[in-house]
Amino acid sequence: MIIAACILLFMTFFLGFWARRIALGKGRNGYIWFVIGFLFGIFGVIAAALMTNKKPTHIVNANGDPVIICHHCGKESPMHLNVCANCHYGFGKDYRLP
């Protein structure tokens, strides 16, 4: 009985961390998605896998300047800004080019 409870606890933590890992890869809140994966198990992981990517995308615009496409509003912002020039959505440091 105790072994079954330990396996169940391990599985719920595993699914929580799995959902968190997918969410962080998509620029989402890892803490919230850990709880979702912990509570809803494989359904939380599936939900994390199905959600859209919120991370900004780098491109070079028509003038040859590197810009970031904001996933919050869809507008272009110069690379040197930490927030979107249009909606002020924070990009974070993980989107930066090496």
Ligand SMILES: [Zn+2]
């Ligand atoms: Zn924006």
